[in-house]
Amino acid sequence: MKFLGVLLIITSFVFKAEAQSLSLPYYTGFDSTSQQAGWQEFRLGVLNTYNWNYDNSNIVSSPNSLFHDYDVGGSATDTIDDWFVSPPFIFDTSAQLNLKIFIVTATTVTPSDYFGIWFSSGTSNPVSGNFSELANLTNMQPQYQWLDTSITITTVTDSGYIAFRYSATDNWFQIWIDDVNIMPDSSIGTNVFVIPYETSQIKIYPNPTNKTVAIKIQSNNPQSTTISIIDIQGKTIFSETLQNSGKLTKTLDLSTYSKGIYLIKVETPVEQITQKIVIE
Secondary structure, X not given: OHHHHHHHHHHHHHHHHHHOOEEOOEEEOOOOHHHHOOOEEEEOOOOOOOOOEEEOOOOOOOOOEEEEOOOOOOOOOOOOOEEEEOOOEEEOOOEEEEEXXXXXXXXXXXXXXXXXXXXXXXXXXXXXXXXEEEEEOOOOOOOOOOEEEEEEEOOOEEEEEEXXXXXXXXXXXXXXXXXXXXXXXXXXXXXXXXXXXXXXXXXXXXXXXXXXXXXXXXXXXXXXXXXXXXXXXOOEEEEEEEEEOOEEEEEXXXXXXXXXXXXXXXXXXXXXXXXXXXXX
16 A cells, blocks of 8 residues: 555556646747746856846837846856746647747947747756747847747657746846747658748738738649648648649738737648748
């Protein structure tokens, strides 16, 4: 009976730990308590006045965005190393991390200035976790505007963490983050190639939009094209398969959809793109 009790405790612990990991898709705009749940900060350097917080000034994004200010009036010897780590997610397939980033830096970025996105399949603590860098976004351009950013996560794990890492001294270096969206890539088949948007034969525009969106395909070969619209919860709310001679221009009426963020996925036999669309 004693062994059974220990077994039940262990089973209960494992179940509880697994239950804490969130299934994909996931979205946060850091706009409410529920959207901020599970995120935590780790401060590993010399502490200063400014750390990760939620900015509700409405200057950059309304009503909230994640924000880190520079060490105003701080010491040049400060070693600021502030991490902002997500709740754990279940990555049972590769996934796409989509988010918006707004950066303001001084004319010259110093070696101590850094902003990057990291991933861990261990623990949430950067000291003990096995974090690795996904992207160094310190020098993203242009400044003073929101930039849509997409990063592929290939690690498969039952407990994976996304982290934003910031460091700076007293140099002007500010970061805003909003509309963090993680979508699983389980629908990508082995015969489908994901091609960078810049060189793709598929174009989706305009973005943002308030009424319609056009999908243009430049291929010279006959093919089957599937167009899907996915809401922020990962639910496919529209899907249509077309048989086209190659070149195709398809207009979708979005006027009946609520304002917000959606994903439009276009699949052909040779490529697939998924683009975030904002309906205003």
